[in-house]
Amino acid sequence: AQKVTQAQTEISVVEKEDVTLDCVYETRDTTYYLFWYKQPPSGELVFLIRRNSFDEQNEISGRYSWNFQKSTSSFNFTITASQVVDSAVYFCALRSGSQGNLIFGKGTKLSVKP
């Protein structure tokens, strides 16, 4: 069975703090894809990043970075020097190679206060 766990329901930080959002996944497939999506208060789902199971290289995009570790089945997301505009719900998702749809975690609500 496939499963995504985001243990942190809500996180509150003060602007300029660094924050890490955790994601742990379960799958028996050897080929799979991991995603992060952002859902701002306006409600849309914005794609942030995709990683496939054969690429464990960490990625940095501006203030965002992602740490993919197959050994611990984790795909964590770090925001450096957080800003108020980062306030949103962040979803981690898994797509196993044998199926088409995404399995989402419950989401982590991030509040960045000025």
Place this chain on the structure above:
Amino acid sequence: DAGVIQSPRHEVTEMGQEVTLRCKPISGHDYLFWYRQTMMRGLELLIYFNNNVPIDDSGMPEDRFSAKMPNASFSTLKIQPSEPRDSAVYFCASSDYSGRRETQYFGPGTRLLVL
């Protein structure tokens, strides 16, 4: 490209009425997905299509829900009759898996309230 287009953006209806949600996927995408988001259950798949053919409808709650994709550029999700527990945000997403582009892109969602 215009992205995934959904209509209406908001729908308020009374219990027992028929509701039709519409989706236009990104041009060239061969997969289309319908998801539902609620506070209790989070984001869950309802059904998805590949080349207009339904592949997995195991997430469709019951016979009151039906989905169609008559062509590559249009899909509908119908609820008949609607019930208050159907109140949720319904997202449509599309993807180009055959082109090895694995990302699903989501529409803005339809916020449905059944009174």
